[in-house]
Amino acid sequence: MPQPLLPELHAQPMSGLMDWLNCFRIKFSFNNEVSSQHIRLFHDARSLKYEHDSFYVSLDGGTSKYFAAWGSRGFTSGKQYWEVDVDSSWDWAVGTRKDDGILKESNRDSFLLVCVKEDHHYCLWTTIPTTPLYIEKPLGRVGVFLDFDSGSMGFVDVVKRSLLWRYEDGLFTSPVRPFICTGHT
Structure with a gap:
C-alpha cells in the first residue's frame, strides 16, 4: 500500500552567511520563565489542518x-x-514577542x-x-536575525x-524581546 509523502525541501548552504551574521551576535539571558501543561501556541499549531490531493494530516496532539x-x-x-539550541525538544518556537512579556492566547504579537x-514527523x-x-x-x-530598522x-x-524563513520588511512597530518555548510530550 503506498504511503502519503510529506513534501520537504532541502535548503542549500549559503557561503559567508554565518560570518556575516556573527557580526551582529549579541549575548543576553532568558528570564520571565513560564511553565505550563498547555501553552496555547502549540495548541494553535496542532489544531491546524493541511489538506492536499486527498492527503490529510491532523496536528492535534496530546x-x-x-x-x-x-x-x-x-x-x-x-x-x-x-542562536537557540532546539535539538533536545520535540515542540519548540523561537523568535520574538512584544516587549510586554505577557503570554497571550493570540499569536498576533509573536513572530516565530x-x-x-506529529508521530515520527516534524512540521515547521x-x-x-x-x-x-x-x-x-x-x-x-x-539562529534568529532581527533587523529592527528595516522591520524584518x-x-x-x-x-x-x-x-x-524571512519575514518581510516593515514588520515591527513596537519593541520586541527574544522568545523561546520548548516542550516534550
Missing part, C-alpha cells in the same frame, strides 16, 4: 509540558543575531518559527501569517548554514 522564556533585553532599533512533532510553521514550511527540521541550533527578521539553520 498533553505536553512546556517552558517559555523572554529575553532579558528588548529591542527597538539596530541589528541583532542570536514553530516546530511541532511561521506565525503572522500562519504558514506551513516544507523544509527539513533544523538539527541543533536555530529571519531564521537560520546554523548546522546547514541556510536560511529557513
